[in-house]
Amino acid sequence: MSYFLELVGSGLTRGSIYALIALGYTMVYGIIQLINFAHGEIYMLGAFIALIVAGALTIHGFSGWAILLLAGLVAAVYAAAYGYTLERIAYRPLRNAPRLSPLISAIGMSLFLQNYVMLAQTPDFLPFPALIPEFAFMEPVAHIIGSAEVLILATSAVLMIALTVLIKYSRIGKAMRATQQDMAMARLVGIDVDRVISFTFVVGSVLAAIGGVLVGSYLGQINFTIGFMAGIKAFTAAVLGGIGNIPGAVLGGLVLGLTEALAAGYVSSAYEDVFAFGVLVLILILRPSGLLGRAVREKV
Amino acid sequence: MTNRIKRWSSIAFAALLLPSLVLAEKPPIVIGVAGSHSGDLAPYGIPTKEAAEMLTADLNAKGGLLGRPVKLLVLDDQCKPEIAANVATAMVSQGAQAVIGHICSGATKAALGIYKEAKIIAISPSATNPALTMGGDYPNFYRTIAPDDKQGQMAAAFVTAKLAANQVAILHDKGDYGKGFADAARMALEKDGKAKVVLFDGITPGAMDYSAVIQKVRHAGADAVIYGGYHPEASKLVAQMKKKRIDIPFIGPDGLMGSGLLTIAGANAEGVYATGPMDVARYPLNQQVRAAYQKKFGREPGMFFDQGAAAWQTLVAAIQKAGGTDYAELERALKGNLVETSVGKIKFDAKGDAEGVGFAVYQVRGGKFVEVK
Numbered sequence: 001m002s003y004f005l006e007l008v009g010s011g012l013t014r015g016s017i018y019a020l021i022a023l024g025y026t027m028v029y030g031i032i033q034l035i036n037f038a039h040g041e042i043y044m045l046g047a048f049i050a051l052i053v054a055g056a057l058t059i060h061g062f063s064g065w066a067i068l069l070l071a072g073l074v075a076a077v078y079a080a081a082y083g084y085t086l087e088r089i090a091y092r093p094l095r096n097a098p099r100l101s102p103l104i105s106a107i108g109m110s111l112f113l114q115n116y117v118m119l120a121q122t123p124d125f126l127p128f129p130a131l132i133p134e135f136a137f138m139e140p141v142a143h144i145i146g147s148a149e150v151l152i153l154a155t156s157a158v159l160m161i162a163l164t165v166l167i168k169y170s171r172i173g174k175a176m177r178a179t180q181q182d183m184a185m186a187r188l189v190g191i192d193v194d195r196v197i198s199f200t201f202v203v204g205s206v207l208a209a210i211g212g213v214l215v216g217s218y219l220g221q222i223n224f225t226i227g228f229m230a231g232i233k234a235f236t237a238a239v240l241g242g243i244g245n246i247p248g249a250v251l252g253g254l255v256l257g258l259t260e261a262l263a264a265g266y267v268s269s270a271y272e273d274v275f276a277f278g279v280l281v282l283i284l285i286l287r288p289s290g291l292l293g294r295a296v297r298e299k300v
Numbered sequence: 301m302t303n304r305i306k307r308w309s310s311i312a313f314a315a316l317l318l319p320s321l322v323l324a325e326k327p328p329i330v331i332g333v334a335g336s337h338s339g340d341l342a343p344y345g346i347p348t349k350e351a352a353e354m355l356t357a358d359l360n361a362k363g364g365l366l367g368r369p370v371k372l373l374v375l376d377d378q379c380k381p382e383i384a385a386n387v388a389t390a391m392v393s394q395g396a397q398a399v400i401g402h403i404c405s406g407a408t409k410a411a412l413g414i415y416k417e418a419k420i421i422a423i424s425p426s427a428t429n430p431a432l433t434m435g436g437d438y439p440n441f442y443r444t445i446a447p448d449d450k451q452g453q454m455a456a457a458f459v460t461a462k463l464a465a466n467q468v469a470i471l472h473d474k475g476d477y478g479k480g481f482a483d484a485a486r487m488a489l490e491k492d493g494k495a496k497v498v499l500f501d502g503i504t505p506g507a508m509d510y511s512a513v514i515q516k517v518r519h520a521g522a523d524a525v526i527y528g529g530y531h532p533e534a535s536k537l538v539a540q541m542k543k544k545r546i547d548i549p550f551i552g553p554d555g556l557m558g559s560g561l562l563t564i565a566g567a568n569a570e571g572v573y574a575t576g577p578m579d580v581a582r583y584p585l586n587q588q589v590r591a592a593y594q595k596k597f598g599r600e601p602g603m604f605f606d607q608g609a610a611a612w613q614t615l616v617a618a619i620q621k622a623g624g625t626d627y628a629e630l631e632r633a634l635k636g637n638l639v640e641t642s643v644g645k646i647k648f649d650a651k652g653d654a655e656g657v658g659f660a661v662y663q664v665r666g667g668k669f670v671e672v673k
Binding site: 003006007009010011013014017018118123124125126127142143146215219220221223225226228229230233260261262264265268269270272273 | 339516535544565
């Protein structure tokens with residue numbers, strides 16, 4: 001039983017990591033139906049910026065929590081700027097192009113950002129400081145789930161709720177939903193569609209950056225390639241939960257994480273990906289629009 | 301006016317003459333240097349490239365080899381088999397007469413067939429997969445480092461004899477190098493019978509989290525972990541083992557040695573064991589080459605620098621002895637001739653492995669790898 005609990009703890013940990021990154025993915029897709037393949041790279045950039053800021057703050061003698069908050073803040077601002085620029089130069093010019101064009105443009109931006117960080121920073125792995133302190137009260141269960149894991153899980157949950165509220169109840173959220181339903185119509189009723197989409201990218205990038213800081217701090221190492229794997233797994237999680245659906249991203253992440261951990265624990269960790277993608281295939285066969293996704297009829 | 305034309309034309313004439321002066325020199329001997337020079341495994345390949353470049357510049361300054369200049373053809377394979385095959389084709393088409401490389405076993409394997417077709421000898425400083433020599437498929441392959449199964453056997457013996465482990469968990473990264481090491485360790489343990497292999501499993505390199513497999517190690521009741529793979533995953537494993545409060549010895553191959561594990565895993569690396577090439581600092585040629593490097597770059601050379609230098613030294617000595625780069629002559633010189641190198645006095649056995657090189661066990665103590673006596 002305790003072995004099962006340990007595996008569940010491990011599954012929740014990695015599931016919440018996937019969920020955290022999948023949130024941004026699914027939100028951008030929900031509004032403009034674009035799979036932003038550069039999302040993983042924004043996550044990686046966020047981690048790098050946080051590392052630089054954390055290094056500088058440590059020299060100036062800030063305390064752990066202050067560093068985590070400030071580094072997260074700076075990373076979020078930077079990532080927002082990257083997300084905004086990305087949308088401006090790579091996606092906006094292709095707004096009316098066939099759907100394949102922005103997809104290819106997204107892959108191009110992903111490759112560009114990876115190589116840019118490799119050249120500007122380093123091709124090596126870098127140590128990332130453990131910014132999340134270990135709580136003393138967690139010690140009895142530390143072998144099952146640690147402090148950093150709990151923080152990541154809680155952050156995913158809070159962000160999920162905040163995003164849902166933002167989209168459901170705020171003015172800009174209403175504009176986002178209108179844009180999603182019909183871009184031309186939204187324009188006719190006076191919604192600045194370009195501004196709404198830029199905002200969507202900014203929020204998505206902030207989420208990715210927060211993920212980068214927390215996950216970097218949990219894993220203790222980063223390099224320019226981490227965005228790729230994170231992006232693939234988060235994308236899988238988003239599809240699993242129903243792409244475009246915000247609670248679905250979190251659910252999809254957790255299902256994916258638990259599947260992997262249990263498969264690794266009871267079968268073989270060499271084949272955990274086989275099980276993860278096997279579950280994806282199964283769910284897509286049984287529920288083509290994902291766990292929480294609603295079947296959408298193509299607009300004519 | 302006419303004067304100026306005359307002056308210009310004489311300059312132009314002189315400029316025309318220059319290339320013919322260069323042509324008058326003998327054609328260079330082209331030696332390929334292939335390995336990972338970029339990407340996350342670049343730290344394994346760059347030291348060999350630097351060694352070859354430094355030694356070649358020195359040799360050319362002294363008049364070259366057999367009266368001919370030596371030209372290096374440096375190509376980057378990023379340790380990826382698919383790129384390595386392209387690199388090998390480029391080596392052949394650009395006229396490399398022998399190759400130092402490749403660095404990673406998987407990439408080396410992908411390149412060797414192409415070299416074999418073209419009758420080109422390759423000497424790797426670091427590709428330690430046993431099958432590369434033992435398999436007998438690549439008679440054109442040599443290496444200045446001992447194969448993995450020696451490392452795996454050493455790790456197995458160390459775990460049972462020195463660490464007194466009875467139940468061993470073996471993990472690997474599913475790659476040629478990591479799995480080769482893990483297989484050899486498992487075979488040695490099973491043959492020896494002193495300890496049981498309670499877990500043998502692969503992990504996915506680059507995956508975000510290894511806590512599930514770590515729980516599995518605990519569940520299996522292992523009292524030591526043998527890991528076959530490279531330092532990025534090893535760093536993650538030791539850090540997450542500490543997080544999950546599992547305190548058992550961790551031993552890996554020479555892919556863990558070097559500064560990578562020390563900087564990334566930091567304090568978590570403390571106590572980690574790794575098998576690695578024997579200490580070669582006592583050889584005079586080694587000290588000499590390292591001192592030259594220190595003078596030129598102002599820092600200590602990185603991973604496989606000595607083996608890289610040795611690959612260059614054995615190759616140059618063989619070309620000297622053979623009087624050229626004829627395949628059969630080179631083969632005879634490499635196998636029959638003891639050469640003073642950065643890793644000691646070596647020659648190659650019938651399969652292409654260097655006689656006289658081997659492994660020792662190291663442990664991280666105080667942020668440094670120290671040999672365990």
